[in-house]
Amino acid sequence: MYEQVSHSLLNAILDDLKPEIRRQDLRHFYTRLGANFYAIYSLFFTLYGQRQDFKSQMLRLVETMAEGYIKRSAELEGVDIERERDHNWFLSQKWVGMALYATGFAENLSGLIDKSAYFQELGINLVHIMPILKCPADKSDGGYAVSDFRQIDDRLGNLDDMRRVAAEFRKREILLVLDIVLNHTSEEHEWARKAACGERKYQDYYYVYDNRDIPDMFEQSMPEVFPETDPGNFTWNADMQKWVMTVFHDYQWDLNYANPEVFIEMLDVILFWANQGADVLRLDAVAFLWKKIGTACQNERNAHLLLQLLKDCCQVSAPGVLFIAEAIVAPVEVIKYFGEDAIVAKECEIAYNATLMALLWDGVATRNARLLYQGVKNLPAKLERATWLNYVRCHDDIGFGFDDNDIRAAGYDPFAHRQFLLDYFSGQFADSPARGMIFMRNEITRDARICGSLASLAGLESALEAGDAPRIAEAVARIRLLHGVTLSFGGIPLLYNGDALGVVNDYSYRNDPAKSGDSRWIHRPRINWERAELRKKQGTMEFTLFRAIRKMIAIRKEVSAFADFNNREIVEVDNEHLLFFIRYNHQRPSERVLVIANFDAGRQYLDLDAIGNRGVNFHSRFIDLISGVTPAQSGRRIMLEGYGIYWLSEI
Ligand code: GLC
Numbered sequence: 001m002y003e004q005v006s007h008s009l010l011n012a013i014l015d016d017l018k019p020e021i022r023r024q025d026l027r028h029f030y031t032r033l034g035a036n037f038y039a040i041y042s043l044f045f046t047l048y049g050q051r052q053d054f055k056s057q058m059l060r061l062v063e064t065m066a067e068g069y070i071k072r073s074a075e076l077e078g079v080d081i082e083r084e085r086d087h088n089w090f091l092s093q094k095w096v097g098m099a100l101y102a103t104g105f106a107e108n109l110s111g112l113i114d115k116s117a118y119f120q121e122l123g124i125n126l127v128h129i130m131p132i133l134k135c136p137a138d139k140s141d142g143g144y145a146v147s148d149f150r151q152i153d154d155r156l157g158n159l160d161d162m163r164r165v166a167a168e169f170r171k172r173e174i175l176l177v178l179d180i181v182l183n184h185t186s187e188e189h190e191w192a193r194k195a196a197c198g199e200r201k202y203q204d205y206y207y208v209y210d211n212r213d214i215p216d217m218f219e220q221s222m223p224e225v226f227p228e229t230d231p232g233n234f235t236w237n238a239d240m241q242k243w244v245m246t247v248f249h250d251y252q253w254d255l256n257y258a259n260p261e262v263f264i265e266m267l268d269v270i271l272f273w274a275n276q277g278a279d280v281l282r283l284d285a286v287a288f289l290w291k292k293i294g295t296a297c298q299n300e301r302n303a304h305l306l307l308q309l310l311k312d313c314c315q316v317s318a319p320g321v322l323f324i325a326e327a328i329v330a331p332v333e334v335i336k337y338f339g340e341d342a343i344v345a346k347e348c349e350i351a352y353n354a355t356l357m358a359l360l361w362d363g364v365a366t367r368n369a370r371l372l373y374q375g376v377k378n379l380p381a382k383l384e385r386a387t388w389l390n391y392v393r394c395h396d397d398i399g400f401g402f403d404d405n406d407i408r409a410a411g412y413d414p415f416a417h418r419q420f421l422l423d424y425f426s427g428q429f430a431d432s433p434a435r436g437m438i439f440m441r442n443e444i445t446r447d448a449r450i451c452g453s454l455a456s457l458a459g460l461e462s463a464l465e466a467g468d469a470p471r472i473a474e475a476v477a478r479i480r481l482l483h484g485v486t487l488s489f490g491g492i493p494l495l496y497n498g499d500a501l502g503v504v505n506d507y508s509y510r511n512d513p514a515k516s517g518d519s520r521w522i523h524r525p526r527i528n529w530e531r532a533e534l535r536k537k538q539g540t541m542e543f544t545l546f547r548a549i550r551k552m553i554a555i556r557k558e559v560s561a562f563a564d565f566n567n568r569e570i571v572e573v574d575n576e577h578l579l580f581f582i583r584y585n586h587q588r589p590s591e592r593v594l595v596i597a598n599f600d601a602g603r604q605y606l607d608l609d610a611i612g613n614r615g616v617n618f619h620s621r622f623i624d625l626i627s628g629v630t631p632a633q634s635g636r637r638i639m640l641e642g643y644g645i646y647w648l649s650e651i
């Protein structure tokens, strides 16, 4: 957009650029800056326009973008241009991801390179390597307490190793996903140390207060993330003799984005990692970026403006790089991280689908799809060029953050139902095969979350321990069912390290003082590769599970109806145990795949005539793409075995 004020400012900025920047060939940069400048200026002005130094900060912002562009390699710039041409590239069904800790999957980053054939064996072509940056050994929050945004943790390797990982992935056509921990730093980060020593400039990078007046006002409306281990949102710092905001652990200091210098520093970090070859950046804890007294300090409008600004700036310097929003918040709020009041995504192109994840676990516990149906039906529509990250487990706990109205519509009382789920997954509910743990019980609200690996929550650990073959088979079928939904739902499926091998809870964290206070470590396993060899040995649990998942992954990639173009229709069915949705090929809508998932342990039927009465008509001949056979039918009723899933194509 052409607008005089911003245009004359842009001209002034270009005149003022450092000579070393002006000497470069900046053709592509200027075109993109011209296209995005009005948006960048408007957002930066809304956030920081009241400041005396606005213009010099704006100059610094443009310089940061220019420097980021100049440092981008010719190879990566080629990737940018290719992706600009094919801008829906990531909506394709061909992407299948996995998240892992480098030290859990292998020994370190070079070990990960050695093992990367495993990704191709399984069909994984997008890998999220969990935090790799320098952090304190004992107060690390699993790498999310960063003490240097540009240095690799010694235990993992160094920057050269990371570059080799990026090169290896590019060779194997695997997308690299890295974390950007935007919301906070470790107390050992240089900025925090300087702040603690009394440097005013760096105290202004954080929320620092002399006394409890303002912290107390904040506390009136701020919830707690880790109420058991880290109650309260502020920590007294004795060196500084001041209170500092620490929403997560007491050693994670929240960055203050009301200060434009913080914004520019973090944009620089983003461009740094984009230039190391990351294809996708996972922006951590984005819901928390803006703090305002009197609010929950989550999902604030300015948090969205910050993300839009980051996106606009990144598009100028490294347009091929995508953002993932890690916002584990209510469905109506999550959807805003694609961008508000927009048609095409303008904040993050990808967002964690925590709603689907929690709903799937509800299906496991209740053996029906009542709430799952409500939740999926009410999932707000996405913008164009936006997609979900669909997952069953990740490195974090599971929160049952469904919409209360959906719970009621499914016929339950919200409070009682959540307590049931907590009991079920912590194994306290009679007959529950799950082996999970309660995480962060809030004694006042009774709210809590659940930890545990996919296999253990799905009953595999208890079945293996009992040596009970039918129960083992049942647990494997449950795991297959859950992945069968995420692989066909629409979006990028993200498996978690160990999922395809049936890796159960790892209790060893209890003996490590740096981990014992945080039960999320129970589901952050180290892969035993000798044991993993069993995936090649017929007759083992590992063989059955691995092959089942590998097969579904391979088939997904061939089905164009599984690409994500808002081409899913959820259908209400009479049988409460079944989840039923239809996926269409967005270019040829007559080409469709029917996904039917049975959450019950027993055999169930889907009555096609009953659906036909609601206006969705099918031919009566189908083939299940997963098994390659025609499903058992009695008349117009399709039969599914317990925990069965079909991907049906009409023939
Ligand atoms: C994110 C991470 C989580 C971490 C938190 C604080 O939610 O996924 O593991 O504890 O941010 O950084």
Ligand code: GLC
Binding pocket: 225, 285, 326, 327, 328, 329, 396, 397, 399
């Ligand atoms: C909270 C946060 C989420 C984080 C989690 C860590 O749920 O919203 O971002 O991953 O805590 O336990």
